[in-house]
Amino acid sequence: MNDINIDLKKPKCTDKTWEGHTDCVRCAIRNHVLFSGIPEEQLDHLVSPIKNITYPANSVIYRAEEKSNAIYTIRKGLIKLVQHLPNGSERTVRLVQNYDAMGLESVLKEPYHHTAITLQKTELCQIPLSVITALEKTQPQLGRQLMHQWQNHLDNADKFIIDFSTGPAETRVARLLLFLRKSSNSLCFNKIGREDIASILGITTETASRIMADLKRRSIINCIPGECCTCEPERLYAIANSMS
Amino acid sequence: MNDINIDLKKPKCTDKTWEGHTDCVRCAIRNHVLFSGIPEEQLDHLVSPIKNITYPANSVIYRAEEKSNAIYTIRKGLIKLVQHLPNGSERTVRLVQNYDAMGLESVLKEPYHHTAITLQKTELCQIPLSVITALEKTQPQLGRQLMHQWQNHLDNADKFIIDFSTGPAETRVARLLLFLRKSSNSLCFNKIGREDIASILGITTETASRIMADLKRRSIINCIPGECCTCEPERLYAIANSMS
DNA sequence: CGTAAATTTGAATGGATTCAAACGTGGTGG
């Protein structure tokens, strides 16, 4: 497994020569509109505290209750936000990926509300709160950007309830697999643990395993060990839309 | 049943002689900080489009997909936000009450994302978008207020997943009853339909009915027809926390 | 190669859904 890799060189998102630069246009914070009015030399100085970090799977980015001091945007990969149940087990309440922002509560000076854990190798930008507050002064549109991010989280939460917490277990699994497919294009769901599936869908590990095994047997998904999976999307859609 | 009652007289929330005025201090929009810098005569003019409306139970406030033009704050009562499933039935994704704001997506010029329906007699303030945009210019803290509202919705969504979509049906019902108790103080849950309970908890109407009937038989809740209910909170808590 | 951890499978139990029927309640019209 590759280790955590913090790239400290300089703020990549303003460096046009960086290969990943084109992605930054989609970034929640470093939006192409957002930096438009700021002179080049100020800009470098402002965003230099932004770090590009790559985490392996199963890394904790931050913990619930912890004092917050940065928001994050996900560049590549997948993260679960979990909350701890009184009983000791954990329930996943959101999946974050694909240029979503995360940890917005830090803008409101609140401690983090979830524990954030990577489900795959994940590349993200860590934006210290100081950058946000500094940018806010000169860039009034930033507030609007953040509101859109909040709304986006809400929409995700709604989809989470509708897709992952409604209907029989097989239906939920199918919807999760389709979600993962859309997000990563390559369907590496042999990488995601059964326990994670269970915590996302509110079912037990055994049920998750049984259903996954059954889908394999029916050749709806095909997993070569160590490789990514293939699936038959139409058949998954059929299951996903079957309201018992 | 009492009809919809729109109070057009004048913006009550700035009228200190109005009996409900003290509540307005807690309002998401008319916050005591918020209006501090604005001269009296401008204030009246600014907030005059705000309407106080009282709806009976089962009224539709707005519909999903509909063009949005106002946000709402709930003064008293209870509202469900529902989304329609492909199958035709509906799933409740949030419960709104107690000075919560609702319809924030209108600030982002998006159509409403849910259909909002009252579960009880509900009193609310309708704040046209024009008021928000006008206030935004002179009151920079308004943006922050709105962010807090978004965060509040997110927290509610999390609780919705953890409390109402996790664990066995009886546990979920107990948690819902305790939620209703805390919100309305008086526990009028003979008023809330079994179908509503089902759509909130993601179970069937029959299961909801069976569990409610059983709780009555065990005298954990006592309902006098036409009156409000009483319950034994400790026993409900015991059920609510029983993870099985 | 061997051990720990994760996954799969089995069998029994318990819980939730389905479909159908009975019951109660409130409202309408004869």
Added chain:
DNA sequence: CCACCACGTTTGAATCCATTCAAATTTACG
């Protein structure tokens, strides 16, 4: 005023589904 109908709630019985607990199997990794 009562009969009747519509609608929501309750109950029953059968079936199906998910969980539990235990064991077997596979996989990952030192």
